[in-house]
Amino acid sequence: MNTEPLSSSKPRPSLLRNWLSLFGLIIVAGGLFSFTLLALVDSMSRSANPYIGILTYVVAPVFLLMGLAVTVVGAWRERRKLGQSAGLLPAIVVDLTRPRDRRILGYFVACSLFFLLLSAIGSYHTYNLTESVSFCGRACHTVMKPELTAYEHGPHARVSCVECHIGKGATWFVRSKLSGTYQLYATAFDKYPRPIPTPIQNLRPAQETCEQCHWPSKFVGNLQRTYNFFQGDATNSPYTLSLLIKVGGGDPTHGPTGGIHWHMNVGNKVEYVATDPGRQDIPWVRITDQQGVVTVYHTKTYTNTPAASDVRLMDCMDCHNRPAHKFMSPDDAVDLAMSLPHEIDPQLPWIKTNAVDVLTQPYTNTTQAVEFIATALSNRYPQARNDEKFKETITAVQQIYRDNFFPEMKADWRAYPDNIGHKDWPGCFRCHDGNHVTDDGKRTIKASDCNACHVILAQGTGPDLLKMTPAGQEFKHPGGDYDHTCNECHNGAL
Ligand code: HEC
Ligand code: HEC
Ligand code: HEC
Ligand code: HEC
Ligand code: HEC
Ligand code: HEC
Structure with a gap:
């Protein structure tokens, strides 16, 4: 048997000369070609097209790398085969005095630089694309x-x-x-999953996102907000409310501390335990104040000591959980459209009830919903069919549907509670419901006082609205007397 190494004077057999490596090289060439072509198309098109982006910067590089891997595997197998049949392969000798070696080295360096440049451009674009x-x-x-x-x-x-x-x-x-x-x-x-579950587990903490733009020490002061409601009766009776919301602040160097943003006081820490994944049921709350005094409030039925891993530190998102994706309830969306010109015509009898009703039917897709809304409303107001204002009404109701209801993803206001306020969801009343007391029963989280978080400046219609009361008025509930929490009756469709 010949154990002598192959003579170095003979040309070294190419390890790439095998089917697998050839196949790999074809993939590499294909990947490179499509990458170049797609990158050109992408840079020339005006608007960013995410699909071209994905093909160029995700799919093409994946093929390129796969091709390279296949080539290397082929070469490795070839090397083992050669090693077995012909004994040991010669050591690779690079001799720069030989022109052939210099040429090969030159090619190698040039190709590597080109490849590096390409992958730098590629990764930069991949990065930008996936962040867009x-x-x-x-x-x-x-x-x-x-x-x-x-x-x-x-x-x-x-x-x-x-x-x-x-x-x-x-x-x-x-x-x-x-x-x-x-x-x-x-x-x-x-x-x-449909709908996509909320809240997002392990969302990046607010300090590192929201607070980059809205810093918590900024004093907000009072915010005045006006709500135009319409009731579900024949005349769609309007009821307007003007609230002065005491947002306040939490940092004494920027203004008086107190009000709603007191929770965010730089010195205080509010922590809580929720018993459901949606964080709607909060039976246990703990405050640590600036002096380090700890107060625990809990409901009567929740007497366990919670595990540390269940305790969540309250941050912006516990109230502002829909800062960017608010799905309006049909009740709010219809009220808003009725208060604007050229949208829903408030003169149409029972339109508040009818609009909410057609919006909340079970639909399987948007096309079906939009068609049904038009026919159902036309059937309910046969005499108004050719009216310009009625056509605007239909268009407005359809637009509310398109903007806030997504039957394909089962996403609408029912799947995504909004924790600001307390009318349609528990919101603030998750803690401020009067049922959270200290162990000795002496202290309760503020609840019954309707003026603790906001004052009603004016309410009603017509002349009543002109009676502004800075000290606040008692709420005149349009639905008559009530002795429950708001969201036991109001659910976004009432
Ligand atoms: C102002 C900040 C902000 C911006 C901008 C933002 N989001 Fe969100 N997003 C949130 C918050 C807060 C939540 C709810 C998190 C929670 O309750 O845990 C959320 C939730 C989600 C959810 C989970 C389902 C849901 O609705 O709760 C998805 C999906 C989502 N966002 C996608 C997007 C997409 C896509 C964009 C860009 C088009 C985007 N977000 C822009 C803050 C933001
Ligand atoms: C990149 C900067 C940026 C980030 C991050 C950001 N916001 Fe904002 N936010 C803004 C801007 C800009 C506005 C609009 C201000 C305006 O129109 O007056 C705004 C408005 C708001 C408003 C007022 C909304 C309204 O209805 O007028 C709230 C509340 C708010 N942001 C909360 C949040 C929360 C909570 C987060 C974190 C999930 C967040 N923001 C993250 C820039 C940001
Ligand atoms: C206890 C609940 C709660 C917490 C926690 C909270 N907010 Fe607010 N915030 C409110 C309420 C209520 C308002 C009044 C406006 C509203 O209802 O949308 C408000 C108003 C604001 C506004 C002004 C909105 C405008 O229309 O001008 C900004 C900005 C804001 N919050 C940002 C934040 C940021 C950032 C954090 C976290 C550091 C935070 N909030 C924590 C309840 C809260
Ligand atoms: C996780 C529970 C929790 C939630 C949710 C919550 N709070 Fe609070 N809040 C507290 C606790 C605890 C206190 C302090 C009670 C005490 O010791 O007096 C407090 C105090 C307050 C105070 C009084 C601050 C002061 O000046 O003393 C206001 C105003 C307030 N909350 C408004 C709101 C509003 C508005 C919301 C909804 C947007 C809300 N809270 C949601 C737990 C909560
Ligand atoms: C813990 C603080 C807090 C308490 C206590 C409180 N509210 Fe509110 N209320 C809010 C906040 C926050 C909003 C929502 C502001 C917004 O729209 O952004 C709100 C909104 C409202 C609205 C407007 C309806 C809507 O569509 O949101 C009415 C009406 C109202 N409150 C009545 C009352 C009455 C009556 C009481 C007493 C039983 C009360 N509130 C107690 C915090 C509170
Ligand atoms: C016992 C059930 C019940 C409770 C509890 C209740 N409401 Fe109502 N509310 C009604 C009814 C019924 C109407 C009349 C609805 C209509 O005509 O559309 C109404 C009407 C209203 C309206 C007028 C516009 C609209 O949306 O229909 C507002 C605002 C309102 N309620 C706020 C509240 C607030 C805030 C609370 C909690 C402090 C509350 N309600 C508690 C049953 C209730």
Whole structure:
């Protein structure tokens, strides 16, 4: 048997000359070609198209790398085969005095530089692409349509998705790309939940997202807000309410502390335990004040000592949980449209009730809903059919549906409670319901006092609305006397 190494004067057999490596090289060439072509198309098209982006910066590089891997595996197998049949392969000798070696080295360096440059451009674009609103919102259009639509109508429409969902820092970047990879898979294979569950577990803490733009020490002061309600009767009786909301602040260097943002006092710490995944049931609350005094409030039925892992530190998102994706309840959306010109005509008898009714029917898709809304309303107002104002009404109701209801994803106000306020969801009353007391029963979280969080400046209609009372008025409930919490009757459709 010949154990002598192959003579170095003979040309070294190419390890790439085998079917597997050849196949790999074809994939590499294909990947490179499509990457170049797609990158050109992408840079020339005016608007960012997430699909081209995904093909260029995710799919093409994956093929390129796969091709390279196959080539290397082929070469490795070839090397083992050669080693077995011809004994030991010669050691690689690079001799720069030989022109052939210099040429090969030159090619190698040039190709590596080119490849490095290409991957630098590629990764930069991949990074930008996966951080863009159009990638987050549009690429998976059925999945993200509800959040994207609500986002575009919200106050944060100019803030990109990643600024709240990812933020700065390498660990969150890696985490988000890892979960993002899973999400790409879940979308491609239709494995995602409908509706997408809320709240997001392990959302980046507010200090690192919201507080980059709205710092908690900023004193907000009082906010005045006017609500135009319409009741569900024949004349759609209007009822207007003007609230002065005591938002306040939590930092003595920026203004008096107190009011609603007191929870965010830089010195206080409010923690709580929720017993449901949606954080709607809060039986246990703990405050640690500036002096370090700890007070625990709990409901009568909740007497356990909670595990540390169940305790959540209250932050912005516990109240502002829909800052970017608010799905309006049909009640609020119809009230708003009725108060605006050229939308829902408040002169149509029973239109408040009828509009809410057609919006809340069970539909399987948006097209069906929009058609049904038009026919059902036309049937209910046969005499108004050709009226210009009635046509505007139908269009407005259909638009409310398109903006706030997503039957394909089972997403609407029912799936996504809003924790600001207390009318349609428990909201503030999750803690401020009068049932949270200290162990000795002496202290309760403020509840019954309707003026603790806001004062009613004016309410009613017509002349009543001109009677402004800075000290606050007692609430004259349009629905008559009530002795329950608001959301036991009001659910967004009443
Ligand atoms: C101003 C900050 C902000 C921006 C901008 C933002 N989000 Fe959100 N998003 C949130 C918060 C807060 C939640 C609710 C988190 C919670 O309750 O745990 C949320 C929830 C979600 C959810 C979970 C389902 C749900 O509705 O609760 C998805 C999906 C989502 N956002 C997608 C997006 C997409 C896509 C964009 C960009 C088009 C975007 N978000 C932009 C703050 C933001
Ligand atoms: C990149 C900056 C940025 C980030 C991050 C951000 N916001 Fe905002 N926020 C804004 C801007 C800009 C506005 C609009 C201000 C205006 O129109 O007066 C706004 C408005 C608001 C408003 C008033 C909404 C209204 O109805 O007028 C609230 C409340 C709010 N943000 C809460 C949050 C919360 C909670 C978060 C974290 C989940 C957050 N923001 C993250 C920039 C940001
Ligand atoms: C206890 C609940 C609660 C917490 C916690 C909370 N807020 Fe608020 N915030 C409110 C309420 C209620 C308002 C009044 C406006 C409203 O109803 O939307 C408000 C108003 C605001 C406004 C002014 C909105 C405007 O229309 O001008 C901003 C900005 C804001 N909050 C940001 C934050 C940020 C940032 C945090 C976290 C550091 C935070 N809030 C924590 C309840 C809360
Ligand atoms: C997780 C429970 C929890 C939630 C949710 C909550 N609060 Fe509070 N809140 C507290 C606790 C605890 C206190 C302090 C009670 C005490 O010791 O006097 C407090 C105090 C307050 C105070 C009095 C601050 C002061 O100046 O002393 C206001 C105003 C207030 N909350 C408004 C709100 C509003 C508005 C909401 C809803 C947007 C809300 N809270 C949601 C737990 C909560
Ligand atoms: C813990 C604080 C708090 C207490 C106590 C409280 N409210 Fe409110 N209330 C709010 C907040 C916050 C909002 C929502 C502001 C907004 O729209 O952003 C609100 C909104 C309202 C509205 C407007 C309806 C709507 O569509 O949201 C009415 C009416 C109202 N409150 C009545 C009352 C009455 C009556 C009481 C006494 C039983 C009361 N509130 C006690 C915090 C409170
Ligand atoms: C016992 C059930 C019940 C309770 C509890 C209740 N309401 Fe109502 N509310 C009604 C009814 C019924 C109407 C009349 C509805 C209509 O005509 O559309 C009404 C009407 C209203 C309206 C007028 C506009 C509209 O949306 O229909 C407001 C605002 C309102 N309620 C706020 C509240 C607030 C805030 C609370 C809690 C402090 C509350 N309600 C508690 C049953 C209730």
